[in-house]
Amino acid sequence: MFQLFKFKGGVKPETNKAVSVTAPIAIAPLPAQLIVPLHQSIGGMPRPLVKAGERVLKGQRIGDPDKWISAAVHAPTSGTVVSVEERIASHPSGLPTLSVVLEPDGRDEWMERAPLDYASLEPERVRERLRDFGVVGLGGAVFPSHAKLVAAKAVPMEELVINGAECEPFMTCDDMLMRERAEEIVRGVGIFRDLLAPKRVLIGIEDNKPEALAAMRAAVQIVGENFEVVAVPTRYPAGGAKQLIRVLTGKEVPASTRSPEMGVQCFNVATAYTAWRAIAHGEPVLSRIVTLTGNVEQPRNWEVLLGTPLRDLIALGQPKADTTGYVMGGPMMGFEMPSLEAPIVKATNCIIAASPTLFPPPAPEMPCIRCGACAQACPHELQPFELYWFARARNFGKTQEYNIFDCIECGCCSYVCPSHIPLVQYFRFAKSEIWAREREKNQADAAKARFEFRNEREEREKAEKAERLAKAAAAKAAAAKPASEGVSAQSVAVTDNTAATLDPEAIKKATIAAAMERAKRQRESVQPKNTEGLTAAQSEEIAEIEARRTPLQKPTDQGEENSAPAIEK
Amino acid sequence: MNFTSPPYLTQNVSVQRIMLKVLAALVPAIAAYVYLVGPVILVQIGIASVACLLAEAALLKLRDKPLALFLGDGSALVTAWLIALSFPPLAPWWLVVVGSLFAIVIAKHLYGGLGQNPFNPAMIAFAVCIVSFPALMSQWPPVDMGAGVGEQLALVFGHAPRIDAMNGATPLDALKTALKLGEGHTSVGTIMADAAVFGRVAGRGWEWVAAAYLFGGLWLWQQKVISWHAPLSFIAGMAVLAGSLWLWDPQQFASPLFHLFSGGTLLGAFFIVTDPVSGCTTPKGKLIFGGLAGALAYVIRVFGGYPDGVAFAVLLLNIGVPLIDLYTQPAIFGMKGRKP
Numbered sequence: 001m002f003q004l005f006k007f008k009g010g011v012k013p014e015t016n017k018a019v020s021v022t023a024p025i026a027i028a029p030l031p032a033q034l035i036v037p038l039h040q041s042i043g044g045m046p047r048p049l050v051k052a053g054e055r056v057l058k059g060q061r062i063g064d065p066d067k068w069i070s071a072a073v074h075a076p077t078s079g080t081v082v083s084v085e086e087r088i089a090s091h092p093s094g095l096p097t098l099s100v101v102l103e104p105d106g107r108d109e110w111m112e113r114a115p116l117d118y119a120s121l122e123p124e125r126v127r128e129r130l131r132d133f134g135v136v137g138l139g140g141a142v143f144p145s146h147a148k149l150v151a152a153k154a155v156p157m158e159e160l161v162i163n164g165a166e167c168e169p170f171m172t173c174d175d176m177l178m179r180e181r182a183e184e185i186v187r188g189v190g191i192f193r194d195l196l197a198p199k200r201v202l203i204g205i206e207d208n209k210p211e212a213l214a215a216m217r218a219a220v221q222i223v224g225e226n227f228e229v230v231a232v233p234t235r236y237p238a239g240g241a242k243q244l245i246r247v248l249t250g251k252e253v254p255a256s257t258r259s260p261e262m263g264v265q266c267f268n269v270a271t272a273y274t275a276w277r278a279i280a281h282g283e284p285v286l287s288r289i290v291t292l293t294g295n296v297e298q299p300r301n302w303e304v305l306l307g308t309p310l311r312d313l314i315a316l317g318q319p320k321a322d323t324t325g326y327v328m329g330g331p332m333m334g335f336e337m338p339s340l341e342a343p344i345v346k347a348t349n350c351i352i353a354a355s356p357t358l359f360p361p362p363a364p365e366m367p368c369i370r371c372g373a374c375a376q377a378c379p380h381e382l383q384p385f386e387l388y389w390f391a392r393a394r395n396f397g398k399t400q401e402y403n404i405f406d407c408i409e410c411g412c413c414s415y416v417c418p419s420h421i422p423l424v425q426y427f428r429f430a431k432s433e434i435w436a437r438e439r440e441k442n443q444a445d446a447a448k449a450r451f452e453f454r455n456e457r458e459e460r461e462k463a464e465k466a467e468r469l470a471k472a473a474a475a476k477a478a479a480a481k482p483a484s485e486g487v488s489a490q491s492v493a494v495t496d497n498t499a500a501t502l503d504p505e506a507i508k509k510a511t512i513a514a515a516m517e518r519a520k521r522q523r524e525s526v527q528p529k530n531t532e533g534l535t536a537a538q539s540e541e542i543a544e545i546e547a548r549r550t551p552l553q554k555p556t557d558q559g560e561e562n563s564a565p566a567i568e569k
Numbered sequence: 570m571n572f573t574s575p576p577y578l579t580q581n582v583s584v585q586r587i588m589l590k591v592l593a594a595l596v597p598a599i600a601a602y603v604y605l606v607g608p609v610i611l612v613q614i615g616i617a618s619v620a621c622l623l624a625e626a627a628l629l630k631l632r633d634k635p636l637a638l639f640l641g642d643g644s645a646l647v648t649a650w651l652i653a654l655s656f657p658p659l660a661p662w663w664l665v666v667v668g669s670l671f672a673i674v675i676a677k678h679l680y681g682g683l684g685q686n687p688f689n690p691a692m693i694a695f696a697v698c699i700v701s702f703p704a705l706m707s708q709w710p711p712v713d714m715g716a717g718v719g720e721q722l723a724l725v726f727g728h729a730p731r732i733d734a735m736n737g738a739t740p741l742d743a744l745k746t747a748l749k750l751g752e753g754h755t756s757v758g759t760i761m762a763d764a765a766v767f768g769r770v771a772g773r774g775w776e777w778v779a780a781a782y783l784f785g786g787l788w789l790w791q792q793k794v795i796s797w798h799a800p801l802s803f804i805a806g807m808a809v810l811a812g813s814l815w816l817w818d819p820q821q822f823a824s825p826l827f828h829l830f831s832g833g834t835l836l837g838a839f840f841i842v843t844d845p846v847s848g849c850t851t852p853k854g855k856l857i858f859g860g861l862a863g864a865l866a867y868v869i870r871v872f873g874g875y876p877d878g879v880a881f882a883v884l885l886l887n888i889g890v891p892l893i894d895l896y897t898q899p900a901i902f903g904m905k906g907r908k909p
Contacts, residue, residue: 008902013578169578242902254903331577359577364638366584367684371845372796373582380902385850403901411576418582419684425574 002230005250007243009379010235011412013169013332015208020172020291020299025180027303028316034076034102034307035087035343036062041136042143043069050100051536054081057111059284062100065131071144072134074284075102076305078109084536090310090328090345094338102307113282123149123195126279133278134285134346139163139174139239139268140329142347145275148267149195151260158263159249160198162189162272164205164212165232165239168330171350173289174269176301178205178212181273182219188272189227191279196265200228202248203269206238207231236332237410241266243379255380255406270349290344292317294327294352304344310351311340319353327352331359332411366419374413374423380406384413384423391430396437399430407431468507584683588643590794591840594785595650598836601781605712605774606658609721614653616662616725620669621649628678644683648672651691651840655833655880656698657709659724664705668694688887689847692880699875707876709739711765712774740772741832742876744823756820761827771830779830786839795843798855803838804829806863814871822871832870833879837862841879847887853897854890862886 038046044066050056056075063073080103086096118126127146136142151157162185166174178185193201203220205213216229232238232247242253245264253259259266270289277283287306293299296317304313310326327334328348336354344351352358374384382403390398404427413423602610625645629636652668672690680686699706710716716724738746747760761767768776789795811825828834833841842848842859849858862882869878900906 011580013580246902252903252905254901254907257903327575327577329575332575334575334577354577362579363583364635366638366642367682369584369587369644369684369846370850371587372850375850381899382901383850383898402898406901406903415576415578416580416582418584418587420579420583422574424576 002228003250004230004232005247007238007246007379008381009377009412010237010243011377011415012235013415015234016170016293017172017175017208020170020293020301021175021179021211023298023300025176025289025301025303028305028308028313030077030104030106030108030305031308031312032103033082033309034079034104034305035099035309035341036073036076036102036307037087037089037097037099037343037345038063038073039089039097040073040134040142040306040346041071042141043067043071043147045098046070046073047539048084048098048100048536050075050081050084051540052081052083054536055079055105056081056102057109059111059113059286061132061284065144068131069144069147070131071136071146072132072284073100074134074286075100076286076307077102077104078107079104088339088342090337090342090348092335092338094342099307099343115282116279118191118194118279126191126195130275130278133283135271135275135278136285136346137268138270138274138288138346138349139241140333140347140349141241142345145267145271148260148265149192151196151265152258152263155261155263157196157198157260157265158200159245159265160189160193160196160201161241161245161248161264161266162192162201162203162227162269163239163241163244163266164203164209164216164269165244166209167206167234167236167239168332168334168350169236170293170352171291171330172293173291173301173349175209175212176291177270177273177289178209179215182212182215183222184276185269185273186216186219186223186225186227187280188274188276189267190223190225191275192265192267192272193225193227198263198265201225203227203229204232204238204244204248205229206234208234236412237379237408240379240408240410242408255403285346288344288346288348290348291350292353293350295320295323295355295358296353304348306343306345308344309340310337310342310344313344313351314340314353317353320355322355322357323353324356325354327354327359332415333409362422363420365421368419368421371418373416373418377412377416379410379412380408382406384427387430388421388423388426391426394433396430396434399427400434404430404434472504584642584644587794588647590789590792591647592643592650594789594794595654595840597785598654598778598781599650601778602654602658605777606710607716607718607721609718609725610653610658612722612725613656613658613660613662613665614650616665617649617653617656617669618646620666621645621652621673624670624673625678628674628682632678632682634682639683642683645673648677648690648694651836652694654836655691655695657706659708659710659721660705661727662725663727664698664702667701668698671697684846686846687890688884689841689844692841692883695880696884699880703875707738707742709742739832739876740766740775741870744827745871745876748821753821757823757827758820761823770824770826771828776830779835782835782839786835786843789839789843795839796852796855798852799842799848799859800838802856802859803842803863803866804834806860806865807834807867808863810864810867811871828867828870832877834863834866837866837879837883841883842886847883847890849890849893849897851894851897851899853899854893857893857897858886858890861889 038048046063046065049064050062056062056078058075058078060075061072062075065072082101082103084100087099088094089097116129127149130146131144135145137145164174164178189201203216213229213231220227220229230248237243238247245259245266246252249264251262251264253262274285287303289301290304291301292313296319298317302316314326326337328337329350331352368385368388370385378384386402387399387404407427409424411424417423599610622640622645626636626640629639649669652672656665656668672694676688676690676693677686743766744760747755767773770776786800790797807828808825811828814822815824842862849855865882865885866878869875869881
């Protein structure tokens with residue numbers, strides 16, 4: 001029998017999952033327009049590779065990953081780029097984000113797909129493939145997967161945990177994916193296993209999904225792997241990465257530690273599935289399974305093209321008349337979609353049509369009576385009521401002493417609070433305030449450092465100048481009476497030597513050279529601004545200007561290089 | 570379309586439900602009271618409730634708080650019932666009113682109302698009244714004093730002279746006074762042989778009220794309204810101290826069982842030290858808080874000048890709560906056995 005561990009806290013809300021698993025996954029029809037945000041993962045903002053009017057093929061890369069922690073974005077179908085512009089983001093803020101607006105041509109014409117024989121490749125190439133094919137954590141956190149597929153240098157990888165727990169109520173996308181596409185998930189897990197080389201592979205699934213458990217066990221058999229498929233007790237948030245790692249391995253990964261440093265790594269089942277499609281079929285992440293449930297006539301799971309506007313998806317479920325809004329994610333950690341125009345993105349695992357009966361308006365907030373129910377429910381064993389107290393008093397230093405950054409915002413504390421205090425909101429507020437202050441402080445520190453450096457430099461230059469002048473004066477004086485009998489020959493030699501180096505012409509040259517070198521270094525160290533999130537047209541224009549400028553700059557550069565040795569004496 | 574912030578689901582819990590459960594847990598003890606002393610206790614509970622609710626309403630109005638929401642939370646009623654149950658059942662009505670007003674106005678609202686009071690309001694009421702009116706607060710009737718309901722009410726409302734016969738001491742006080750008067754020549758056993766005052770383990774009749782508190786308290790624990798830490802450590806703190814002295818000299822010190830079933834021990838253990846607002850919140854802190862309060866209550870009731878020590882012990886420990894909580898913060902997820 002597999003030994004399971006427990007995590008403290010957690011809650012058991014009504015799961016409401018049964019309604020959306022009666023029908024198999026259906027392919028959502030092609031919408032009239034797709035709005036594909038470029039920023040669909042944690043990390044760098046991908047640069048647009050297309051511009052308005054361009055025809056793209058299905059699977060064609062339209063956003064290039066920026067730096068290592070970032071993932072590419074692709075055209076979900078073939079068609080014409082209408083525009084590359086800011087559109088409303090699928091984010092609670094409802095702020096705009098740079099998106100590629102695509103008008104499908106209905107032909108769904110693929111680019112050339114090239115399967116990758118990854119066994120013969122260096123791991124680095126495989127990771128690059130995953131990055132370039134847009135594979136990110138589909139559990140909702142959308143962290144670029146390739147960046148997680150590196151074992152710690154000093155710690156051997158012991159367990160690879162595959163997350164099929166799906167603890168959020170209402171949500172069944174992973175459940176259905178495991179039921180219907182278990183084999184491909186298992187093969188995807190095989191890729192992760194080959195890259196990380198763990199001793200054991202553990203697939204954790206909450207015990208309220210017997211069909212998924214059976215399907216995954218069967219798939220492991222068929223593929224011939226030795227992965228252990230483990231039923232874990234149903235308790236929210238068992239599907240949190242840290243909680244599932246705890247339950248399956250007994251390891252508690254603190255907030256300050258990356259899990260590979262403790263010899264464990266965790267991926268969602270859907271992520272493994274997309275990794276397999278990317279490697280074995282050459283298909284980038286273009287769609288995902290989305291549970292459409294809640295206050296709709298037809299709750300079920302849909303395979304939805306990324307960029308599909310919410311309006312098009314919900315129509316498939318036929319929302320009831322008293323629907324007041326749409327939640328993206330689960331009812332515990334999700335958020336209300338800011339608009340029906342907001343698109344389905346890689347993070348969209350579930351859309352719940354909300355109604356006052358389904359999610360009743362909260363009872364009025366009462367004062368905290370310190371009953372401690374929140375502390376008992378907190379899976380990270382924090383003291384939420386203390387955090388609340390300090391957050392409310394804007395005593396942010398204290399919130400950090402009470403480990404506010406260990407809070408995963410799972411919502412258990414708010415769920416059990418008898419005073420109906422929106423605790424998570426207070427913690428988010430405190431965190432963002434702390435971040436804002438830290439940014440401000442860093443900026444102030446940098447400004448102070450710059451100021452002090454400049455002062456110091458001016459002082460130093462003043463002193464150096466004074467010294468030089470004094471020496472020059474001394475040299476002049478020495479030259480004026482060269483045959484001063486009382487002075488030893490040695491001292492004369494020294495002064496002569498100094499005088500030679502301090503030839504006014506050479507000093508002047510050296511100073512100019514040094515200034516130019518400084519300017520050059522400064523130019524190099526300053527990052528160009530306003531170049532993030534440009535449209536293709538803008539990038540092109542910049543490239544043209546750069547091209548014009550280069551020949552003009554060359555002589556100066558050379559001049560600098562020529563004079564550079566002067567200061568190296 | 571803007572409803573709320575996540576989580577969109579909440580458990581069906583409220584402050585009101587918690588308070589109502591606490592009130593329900595007091596019902597067995599009230600029933601025992603009615604059976605042993607008479608329905609006069611219901612009158613006292615009524616007086617305290619009206620006084621507390623009126624004071625609460627007035628203060629809420631002054632503080633510009635929503636009346637219905639806060640009057641309905643049940644917290645004032647809990648304070649009222651605890652006051653009525655900790656005061657002598659035949660105390661004059663105005664004494665109960667003074668205690669109630671002090672608890673609600675001074676101990677609760679002047680500190681910021683619900684959730685903000687550093688001291689247990691009911692214990693503040695008790696302490697204020699026993700310091701100000703020590704004689705009236707020490708007169709406890711024997712359980713079968715033979716007075717009818719009318720006579721009792723006349724006493725409460727001041728229409729009858731307070732006859733000495735009706736106003737005995739509590740069993741705790743009786744034992745302490747007898748031991749003191751005996752100057753070492755008498756023993757606990759001899760004194761407790763007086764069947765008019767003492768029962769099986771403690772005060773005759775009163776031990777049943779204590780047992781009812783225990784029953785109600787265990788139900789609260791089963792309902793997860795309170796945790797076991799503070800009640801258990803409170804009982805243990807008193808039992809260990811009482812037991813040690815009893816083993817050392819059983820002639821001069823009553824048994825731990827006597828102390829557990831006397832005075833306010835079990836009321837304190839399950840309904841006072843468990844007050845989340847004025848008590849400790851960490852598991853370790855609750856153990857320390859309860860244990861020290863239990864031991865201190867014993868010291869005060871046995872060696873001090875007051876008939877019981879629960880109220881003073883709890884209030885003194887209330888002062889230490891922030892400090893105890895600060896030093897007993899539990900290790901968080903992933904940080905057990907590590908330096909934070």
